[in-house]
Amino acid sequence: MTVTTTTLTRAAGVAAVVGGLLYIGVQINHPHLDLDFIGTTEWKVRQTMKMLFAALSLAGITGMYLRKVTRAGVLGLIGYLTLGLGFVLMVSIEAAGGFVLPAIAQTSPAYVSDVLAVAVPGGHAVGDIGLLGTLIQLDGVLYLAGGLLFGIALFRARILARWAAALLALGALATLAIPLLPQVNFRLFAIPTGIAMVGLGCSLWRDQRTPAARSLHGAASSPLDPTIAK
Template sequence: MTTITTSAPAIGPLSTSTIAPANPRAPSRKSGIAAASLIRLSGLFAVAAGLVYAGIQPIHPADVLASVTTQSWAVIISLKLAMCLAFLVGIAGIYARQAGRAGWLGLAGFVVFGLSWFLQSGFVFTELFILPPLASIAPQFVDGFLGIVNGHPTELTTGPMAAAYSVVGLLYLVGGILMGVSTVRAGVLPRAPSVLLALAALVTPAAAMLPHALQRFAAVPVGVAFVWLGIALLLELGRSRA
């Protein structure tokens, strides 16, 4: 009895000889390059956020009613709003670069510190778009809102608004410490700016005892730390792709 075999290769478009073998490494390599590029880009945002945060402190207009309708107020507060958004991107990039080694402490620092800047952006948005039109028709409200920032709130703006601003300060304190410590422990990014970030956040409550004009300068070390970390992201990933 004759046996018919089917071992011969198929002929036509489905022929096994015409099907290229899959390369399972190609998609992961492309996605890895894309992720590295995004993290590298976040380094630019971290540098920008740090430069603005440190740079505007000596020239920031006084937080008083007379300032909110000036040109300098519009320029500086616009920079502050862009800075808040840049901080969010920079924080995400710093965490993404070391997520595998930062653990739960790093995740907590990312969430808490990022949340502080997210909430801060709401106050800055109010300073930029809401306070100037109200300066002439509701000066008491504007003065009270600014009082939350400069430490002299009025009855008109105490309560939930002042409490929310206190939460922003607490998240900034805790988030900065957690992010600095977790970055030191991860050992991926430079140690010095990470320590600087944690220490600068730690001494923030002590700065609150200084006059408001001097309190601003407590932000300078945090700005320097972010510039340093942002540059580290750029240079390290640049070397890894060379």
């Protein structure tokens, strides 16, 4: 199989769709975070889904950005780098949560409880959780700022579905309201981002046409050679 730009771009679109669906799926009936839950198989499965979401979404936004670098502009570059770094940190954090925390839950329950508390938006740790706490906070900032900036850049560039680009920006911005609405399940705020990734991925996949189709279109629209016309 020949690997072409079209193939890679479509693969990025599929990655974004799958990542978005995983992100929506992991929010459904998510149990309360506590020491009992992180020792279960379900915990590891959900953490793995989050890791896949971040990795696939990184591939997806890379394809979106490269689709039209010049039209994305400086704002698009900043948004892409910010959101991309957020996804990289997310993979690391979710991996630590899925496979390190269960291993130390029995020996360091207070530390694990504090990490779980900080993982919830607006939550606070009782003790010091060190570098992990800083990374979680940094990832939250990158995720919010990157989603907002990249969504705006895509919306302005008119490259992909504008409704999905707007939803990506609004979904990131809406997370600021989580601490103000404690009565609302905070996991609902993640669903718009998942839907936005699905929409952008589908738009990116559909946007690509085969080289043959482009050639036929170009041939049909080009003027006849005068020598042939005679």
